[in-house]
Amino acid sequence: MNEPEIKIKLSYIVGLKPVVLKELKQLNFQILDEIDESTFVSFSDDLFSKIKHLRSVARAYVVLQSDKYHPAYLSKHKSVLGSLIGIVVEGDKKAFKSFRINCAGSDSSEVRSIAKYVQETYELEEREEADLKIHIIKPEDIWEIGIQITPRPLSVRDYKVVNMSGAMDPTIAYSVNSFCNLDQASSYLNVFSGSSTLLIEAGQSFPNMDKLVGFDNNKKHLSLSVQNIKKAGLIKRIELREADIFDKPDFGKFDAIASDLPFGMLISKNEDLEKLYKTFVEYCEKKLELRGRLVVYTSEHELIESILLKSHLKIIQSLQLKLITNANAYLRPKIIVCELKN
Numbered sequence: 001m002n003e004p005e006i007k008i009k010l011s012y013i014v015g016l017k018p019v020v021l022k023e024l025k026q027l028n029f030q031i032l033d034e035i036d037e038s039t040f041v042s043f044s045d046d047l048f049s050k051i052k053h054l055r056s057v058a059r060a061y062v063v064l065q066s067d068k069y070h071p072a073y074l075s076k077h078k079s080v081l082g083s084l085i086g087i088v089v090e091g092d093k094k095a096f097k098s099f100r101i102n103c104a105g106s107d108s109s110e111v112r113s114i115a116k117y118v119q120e121t122y123e124l125e126e127r128e129e130a131d132l133k134i135h136i137i138k139p140e141d142i143w144e145i146g147i148q149i150t151p152r153p154l155s156v157r158d159y160k161v162v163n164m165s166g167a168m169d170p171t172i173a174y175s176v177n178s179f180c181n182l183d184q185a186s187s188y189l190n191v192f193s194g195s196s197t198l199l200i201e202a203g204q205s206f207p208n209m210d211k212l213v214g215f216d217n218n219k220k221h222l223s224l225s226v227q228n229i230k231k232a233g234l235i236k237r238i239e240l241r242e243a244d245i246f247d248k249p250d251f252g253k254f255d256a257i258a259s260d261l262p263f264g265m266l267i268s269k270n271e272d273l274e275k276l277y278k279t280f281v282e283y284c285e286k287k288l289e290l291r292g293r294l295v296v297y298t299s300e301h302e303l304i305e306s307i308l309l310k311s312h313l314k315i316i317q318s319l320q321l322k323l324i325t326n327a328n329a330y331l332r333p334k335i336i337v338c339e340l341k342n
């Protein structure tokens with residue numbers, strides 16, 4: 001029987017698959033298979049560093065799949081797992097000091113003997129919060145062994161010096177921007193900029209964008225933003241302003257407007273969300289260039305959709321996502337893409 005080939009498994013936020021597939025296509029990845037919210041691409045040494053820079057993907061793993069890779073088999077053929085560990089640890093030994101094995105029956109003698117092998121061969125300490133994350137699972141009808149290729153998820157960005165409560169997941173920010181046609185745009189406005197995730201993702205993905213502007217009415221958020229923007233090396237390119245949408249600030253017209261709309265607890269108790277969204281839509285109607293794109297992200301999509309319906313903007317596409325909050329509840333926000341009606 002042929003030995004199974006090493007693959008890269010990519011996982012991402014539920015609903016982002018079209019964005020992930022587009023990014024993979026742009027970077028010439030060869031897609032092998034797709035299941036639920038995971039996509040498999042072929043493995044090669046030169047693709048490995050490219051994978052670490054994917055912007056729409058939350059986590060990447062090197063994996064092997066075979067009917068025979070159950071813990072009992074692996075405990076007798078430890079080098080199978082060793083070959084995967086070698087790929088991940090090689091070249092970045094300092095990043096990995098600890099390991100964890102995620103496997104049903106992790107106290108069994110088989111799994112314990114695998115853990116002992118990893119500990120002794122790679123001089124790693126077994127820990128709950130570990131750098132090297134190993135899984136031995138049977139998600140469907142085949143066993144899978146895999147290792148996350150980076151200690152932190154790919155969605156954790158180096159520029160996040162501070163994590164503002166309510167800040168956007170960077171893979172969602174990348175996705176919102178991916179609908180803005182930024183390759184054809186020279187100006188980008190981020191209304192309700194918060195800690196500037198959207199602005200930084202746009203600035204990093206489009207180094208030639210002429211005009212990147214963001215505004216927010218919260219001083220604390222603006223100062224967190226400046227720290228993130230500095231860390232991202234974009235302080236000279238991003239123009240950040242303190243402004244309230246109700247004052248209709250004038251920064252000119254834009255080819256693209258992107259916004260992570262305030263909702264729920266993130267908007268002050270006395271503020272009327274409907275009034276805020278109406279003001280926002282009226283503002284965008286005036287500030288968007290004729291053939292520009294407006295892309296919004298919100299959990300309050302029914303409200304924004306009803307307002308957009310009565311506006312000069314038309315919805316041309318939307319994407320429903322599914323997220324788990326820290327409180328283990330589900331959020332079903334949407335990315336909504338709009339253009340001005342002719």
Ligand SMILES: C[S@@+](CC[C@H](N)C(=O)[O-])C[C@H]1O[C@@H](n2cnc3c(N)ncnc32)[C@H](O)[C@@H]1O
Pocket residue numbers: 164166167168169192193194195196197198215216217218221243244245246260261262263266267276
């Ligand atoms: C959902 S957060 C944006 C988070 C941002 N995308 C990030 O990743 O950090 C919404 C932002 O809208 C701002 N905001 C709320 N009401 C506003 C108003 N009337 N004018 C301007 N900004 C406002 C809040 O201060 C908050 O930073």
